[in-house]
Amino acid sequence: MGVSLLNSNKHIHNSQMRKILLSLGLVLCLLIAVLLVRTLSFSGASSELPEMVSVDVDEERVVQNMSRAIQIQTVSTGDPETQETAPFAEYVAWTRETYPEVHEQLGLELIAEHSMLFTWAGSNTDLKPILLTAHYDVVPIAPGSEGDWSYPPFSGTVTGGYVWGRGALDDKSGVIAMLEAVTLLIEQGFTPERTIYLSFGHDEEVGGNLGAKGITEHLRSQGVQL
Structure with missing residues (x-):
């Protein structure tokens, strides 16, 4: 009876762990999908640089x-x-x-x-x-450090x-x-x-x-x- 109860608890524990790992896996997949969509849709910053301005400085x-x-x-x-x-x-x-x-x-x-x-x-x-x-x-x-300058x-x-x-x-x-x-x-x-x-x-x-x-x-x- 004790062995049966122990095996039953172990089975429940393993089942819960599988559910947790499955949930984490789904969340990870969702995050990866979001990152991929954002990466593919990102157009990037303009490659045009502002015009250089010449400044006369005294x-x-x-x-x-x-x-x-x-x-x-x-x-x-x-x-x-x-x-x-x-x-x-x-x-x-x-x-x-x-x-x-x-x-x-x-x-x-x-x-x-x-x-x-x-x-x-x-x-x-x-x-x-x-x-x-x-x-x-x-x-x-x-x-005393004046001479070090x-x-x-x-x-x-x-x-x-x-x-x-x-x-x-x-x-x-x-x-x-x-x-x-x-x-x-x-x-x-x-x-x-x-x-x-x-x-x-x-x-x-x-x-x-x-x-x-x-x-x-x-x-x-x-x-x-x-």
């Missing part, structure tokens, strides 16, 4: 502006007792002098005193805006086809690239279809709790949806 001006940006020592320490704020105010003032078209056309809001938020109004308010972001603060130089970290030395210094890659180059591009577009009479925000944080290297967070909260309070 390379010497861009290089010198990048060099000057590096020379302003916007170092984030994360320590209120050692944090210098004067270089950040100097940097903001320098952008006003160097990129007057951007400040006049876009307008500037300062968030947490030193983070910059530019708004370039678009012609179609039905389109959601976009936000382009970078930061202009840099990390400190490790004490090929060129002084805040010299902005231009040589060998490069601009050398702290922030050249992370991330003053991003800020300068955007400001130069917007200046060029303004000079050409360009107006964006959708609104564009330029967000330049001043404390990204220490978490962005004032700059990025403040800009986010400000845009949210204005009902902006990106």
